[in-house]
Amino acid sequence: MREHKGIKLALIFTMYGYIILFLLVPLLFIFTKALEQGVAVYLAAILDEEARSAIRLTLLVTAITVPLNTLFGISAAWAITKFDFKGKQLLLSLIELPFAVSPVIAGLMFILFFSPSGVLGTVITDFGLRIIFSVPGIVLATMFVTLPFVARELIPVMEAQGRAEEEAAISLGANGFQMFKRVTLPAIKWGLLYGVILCSARAVGEFGAVSIVSGRIRGMTNTMPLHIEILYNEYQFAAAFAVASLMSLLAVITLFIKVWIEHRTHTSTR
Amino acid sequence: MRWQVFIILSLSLLVLASCGTKPRELLNVSYDPTRELYQEFNVAFQQHWLQTHNEEVIIRQSHGSSGSQARAIIDGLPADVATLALAYDIDAIAAKEIIATDWLTQRPNNSSPYTSTIVFLVRKGNPKQITDWDDLIREDVSVITPNPKTSGGARWNYLAALGYAQNTYATEQQVTDFVHKLYRNVAVLDTGARASTTTFAEKGIGDVLITWENEALLAIKQLQANDFTLVTPSQSILAEPSVAVVDRTVDEHDTRELAEAYISYLYSEVGQDLAAKHFYRPRDEKIAERYREQFPPLTLFTVEQLGGWQSLQRIHFSDGGKFDQIYTGGTK
Numbered sequence: 001m002r003e004h005k006g007i008k009l010a011l012i013f014t015m016y017g018y019i020i021l022f023l024l025v026p027l028l029f030i031f032t033k034a035l036e037q038g039v040a041v042y043l044a045a046i047l048d049e050e051a052r053s054a055i056r057l058t059l060l061v062t063a064i065t066v067p068l069n070t071l072f073g074i075s076a077a078w079a080i081t082k083f084d085f086k087g088k089q090l091l092l093s094l095i096e097l098p099f100a101v102s103p104v105i106a107g108l109m110f111i112l113f114f115s116p117s118g119v120l121g122t123v124i125t126d127f128g129l130r131i132i133f134s135v136p137g138i139v140l141a142t143m144f145v146t147l148p149f150v151a152r153e154l155i156p157v158m159e160a161q162g163r164a165e166e167e168a169a170i171s172l173g174a175n176g177f178q179m180f181k182r183v184t185l186p187a188i189k190w191g192l193l194y195g196v197i198l199c200s201a202r203a204v205g206e207f208g209a210v211s212i213v214s215g216r217i218r219g220m221t222n223t224m225p226l227h228i229e230i231l232y233n234e235y236q237f238a239a240a241f242a243v244a245s246l247m248s249l250l251a252v253i254t255l256f257i258k259v260w261i262e263h264r265t266h267t268s269t270r
Numbered sequence: 271m272r273w274q275v276f277i278i279l280s281l282s283l284l285v286l287a288s289c290g291t292k293p294r295e296l297l298n299v300s301y302d303p304t305r306e307l308y309q310e311f312n313v314a315f316q317q318h319w320l321q322t323h324n325e326e327v328i329i330r331q332s333h334g335s336s337g338s339q340a341r342a343i344i345d346g347l348p349a350d351v352a353t354l355a356l357a358y359d360i361d362a363i364a365a366k367e368i369i370a371t372d373w374l375t376q377r378p379n380n381s382s383p384y385t386s387t388i389v390f391l392v393r394k395g396n397p398k399q400i401t402d403w404d405d406l407i408r409e410d411v412s413v414i415t416p417n418p419k420t421s422g423g424a425r426w427n428y429l430a431a432l433g434y435a436q437n438t439y440a441t442e443q444q445v446t447d448f449v450h451k452l453y454r455n456v457a458v459l460d461t462g463a464r465a466s467t468t469t470f471a472e473k474g475i476g477d478v479l480i481t482w483e484n485e486a487l488l489a490i491k492q493l494q495a496n497d498f499t500l501v502t503p504s505q506s507i508l509a510e511p512s513v514a515v516v517d518r519t520v521d522e523h524d525t526r527e528l529a530e531a532y533i534s535y536l537y538s539e540v541g542q543d544l545a546a547k548h549f550y551r552p553r554d555e556k557i558a559e560r561y562r563e564q565f566p567p568l569t570l571f572t573v574e575q576l577g578g579w580q581s582l583q584r585i586h587f588s589d590g591g592k593f594d595q596i597y598t599g600g601t602k
Contacts, residue, residue, distance in 0.1 A: 115345035117366075133347040215347045217297060217332045230333070233464045234305055235492035 030248055034241035045231070045239035046246060053219045054227035054243070057135070061223065062203040065143045069199055073150025074192070078184075080151075081158040082166070092155075098147050106144045107212025110137060133215030138223065141209035146199045153195030154188055161187045190265040194258060201254045205247065295328045296528055297519075299349035301336035301422065302464050303485050304511075307548035308353070314544060315535050319528070327528060335462050336422035343516060344368065350520050350529045353513045355422040357381075358579040360512045373514040382510035383536040384550035387570060388430035389506065391470065391479040391486045394497035398477045402503045403434040406478060407451035414476035415456055416466040418587055419594075423463030425587065427480040430507040432586070433571045437505065446592070453596045471498070482509060484549035487564070505569035507576075511550075 035042055045051060076095055080088060098106065113119050114131040124131055131137045165187075169179040185192075207225040214221045222230070224247055231240035300308060312329035319327055332339070332347070336355035340362050343349050352369070354360055357380070363369045374381050392400050398411055406413055416424035428449070435448040457476045460466040463485060470479035471493050478501075479486075486500050513533050520526040535541050542552040546561040558565070573579060586592045 111345050118345075121346070130346075130348070132345065133342065215299075215332055215342055216334055217330050220330060233302060233468075235489070 027248055030241050031245050034238060034245040037238040041238050042242045045242035048239070050218050050222065051227060051243055054222045054224050057138070057222065058204055058224040060135070061139055061142050062200055064139050065146055065203050066196060066200050069143060069146055070150050070192070070196055072147065073154055073195060076151040077154035077158050080155055082163055095148050095151050098145055103145050103206065103208030104212060107141055107209040110141055110213050132213045133217070134221060137213040138210050138221060141213045142203050142206050145206050145209050146202045149199035149202060150192065150195035153191050153198065157188050157191035190261050194261050197254055197258055197261070201251060204250055293326045293328050294525060294528065295330060296350045296525055296532060297330045297332065297348055298351045298353055298532070299332045299339050299343055299347060300353040301339055301355045302333050303482065303488065304353060305331070305333050307544060307550065310548070311536070311541060311544050314540050315532055318535060318540070319531065337420070348519045348523070349516045350523065350525050351513065351532055352516055353511065355511050356425065356579070357510065357512045358583060359422060360514050361579065363516070368516060368518040369514050370517055374512070377513065377533065378537060379553050380510055381512050381514060383513060383541065384511065384545035384552055386483045386509045386511070386550055387506045387568065388427050388480060388509065389483045389486050390501040390503065391481055391489065391498050392477065392501055394499055396499050396501065400478050400501055403431060406455060407448060411455055411478060412457045412476045413452065413455040413478055413480065414458055414466050414470045415480040416460045416463050420461040421463055423482060426482065426507055426509045428586065428593065429573065429576055429582065433507050433576055434503070434505055436576070437571065450596050483551070483565070487549035502566045502568055505571065508570040508572050
C-alpha cells in the first residue's frame with residue numbers, strides 16, 4: 001500500500017489536536033487552578049491534617065492491594081498459560097469481570113455482603129470486626145477493581161513465551177522456584193512491571209467503589225479522590241485542585257515510567 | 271478451615287492497624303452543609319468535655335447527602351450521633367431499630383437544635399426583580415433547584431413552594447398548577463443541593479436558586495468572586511434538621527453519656543451561637559436576637575401543617591406521585 005502524505009499529516013494533526021485539547025489543556029488547568037491563590041494555599045491544602053491522612057490511607061491501600069494482586073496475577077497468568085485444564089476460558093472471563101462490572105456495583109456488593117443485615121453481617125459482628133466503612137472494606141473494594149490488571153498484562157507475554165524454555169529448565173534439573181527465577185521472571189519482568197504500574201495507578205485513583213464502602217469519616221476512611229470531591233463541594237476549589245494536582249502528578253510520573261518500560265521492552269525483545 | 275482462620279486473622283490485623291486505642295471516639299454522621307459548623311463545634315465540645323469530665327475525646331465527622339448518610343448508618347456505619355437534614359431520614363434509621371422510635375420527642379424542639387428556611391439566591395442587584403414565590407412561575411424566569419426524589423434539601427424546596435401555594439390559592443387545582451409551573455421553569459434538576467449551588471454559582475445557569483438559607487449565606491460568603499443577592503420570600507417552610515443518638519452504636523461502644531452530652535451541648539449557649547455563626551437559625555431567642563440582621567423575619571409554616579413527612583412522601587415523592595406527574599404531564 002502506498003503511503004499517502006496528505007492523509008498521514010491530517011491524521012497526525014488531528015490526533016495531536018485532540019490530545020492537546022482534551023487531555024493536556026484540562027490537566028494544565030488543574031495545576032493553574034491549584035496555584036491560583038498562591039503557593040502558601042497550595043502547601044496548606046496538601047499539608048492539612050485531613051489531606052495528609054487521606055494521602056496516607058491511599059498509600060496504605062495501594063501498598064496492600066498491589067502486592068496481593070501481583071501475586072494473584074502471576075499465579076493466574078501462570079495457571080492459564082502453562083497448564084491445560086477444564087474451565088480455562090471461564091477462568092479467563094472471570095478474571096476480567098471487574099472490568100465489566102461498574103465500580104459502583106462492586107461497592108454495593110460488599111455492602112450487601114458485610115452490612116449487619118447482610119450475608120456475612122452477623123458473623124462479622126460476632127467477631128467484633130468492622131469491614132465496610134473501615135479500612136478493610138476500602139482495601140477489599142480496591143482489590144476487586146484492580147484485580148485484572150497484572151494478569152491481563154502477563155497472559156499475552158507468557159503465552160508468547162511458550163513452555164519450551166521452562167520445560168528445558170525442568171529437564172535440566174531445576175526446581176520450580178529456580179525455573180521461575182531464572183527462566184520465567186526475566187522473560188516477563190517488563191510486562192509484570194507494566195501491569196503493576198497500571199494496577200497502582202488505578203488503586204490510587206479508584207473512586208466509585210471506594211466512595212460506597214468508605215463512610216467518609218474524615219481523618220479515617222477518606223482516600224485522596226474522596227477528599228478532592230469533598231473539598232470541591234465545600235467551595236475550597238484551590239485546595240481541591242491542589243490535592244488533585246498531586247494525584248495528577250502521580251499519574252504523570254506513572255505514565256513516564258510506563259513509556260520508559262515500553263521503550264525497554266521494545267529494545268530488549270530484539 | 272485453615273484459610274478461614276488466616277483470613278480472619280489478617281482482617282483483624284487490618285482492623286487493629288486502622289483503629290488506634292487510647293482516647294474514646296465519637297462519630298457524628300452528618301449531611302453536607304454542616305461541615306464548617308461541626309468542625310468548630312467539635313473543638314468547643316472537646317474542651318467542654320475536658321473541663322467538665324477531665325477526659326480527652328476525639329470527635330470524628332462524616333458528611334454526604336442526607337439520604338445516603340442515613341443509608342450508610344443502616345448498613346453499619348458506626349455513627350454515635352446522627353445529625354441529618356430531615357426527620358424522614360432519621361425515621362428511616364429508626365425503622366430498622368437502630369435508633370429509638372421516639373427519638374423526635376427525646377429532645378426539645380422536635381430534636382432539632384437549629385433551623386433554617388428556604389430562600390432565593392438571585393444574580394447581583396436582582397435583575398429579574400424576583401421578590402416572592404409568584405415571581406418563580408413567570409415565563410421569563412429560569413429556576414435552579416435539585417430533584418426532590420434524590421435530594422433531602424430539594425424536598426424542603428418543593429414543600430416550601432407547595433405550602434406557599436396552599437396558603438395563597440383557594441383550590442387544589444390552582445395549587446397543583448402553581449407547583450407544575452414552577453418546576454417547568456427549572457433549567458437544571460441536579461441530584462443534590464450542593465450540585466445545584468454549583469450549577470447556579472459556578473456555571474452561571476438560571477436566574478434564581480431555591481436553597482436553604484444557610485447554604486445561600488455560605489455561598490455568598492465563600493464565593494466572593496461571584497456576586498449574588500439573597501431574597502427572603504414573604505413566607506416559607508421551617509426546615510428542621512434533626513439530631514439523634516444512634517442507640518445501636520452507643521450501646522456497643524459504651525458512649526451513650528458522651529453522645530447525649532454532645533447533643534445537649536448543641537442546645538447550650540455555645541452551641542446555639544456556633545449554629546447562628548454558621549448561618550443556622552438558633553432556637554435560643556437571646557442568641558437569635560444577637561444575629562437579628564442575618565435572619566430577616568418571615569412567616570414560617572411547618573411540615574406537620576402540610577401533613578407530615580410520611581404522607582407527604584407518599585403523595586408527592588413516591589414513584590408516580592405528584593412530583594412525577596409534573597414531568598409525565600399526568601394532570602395537566
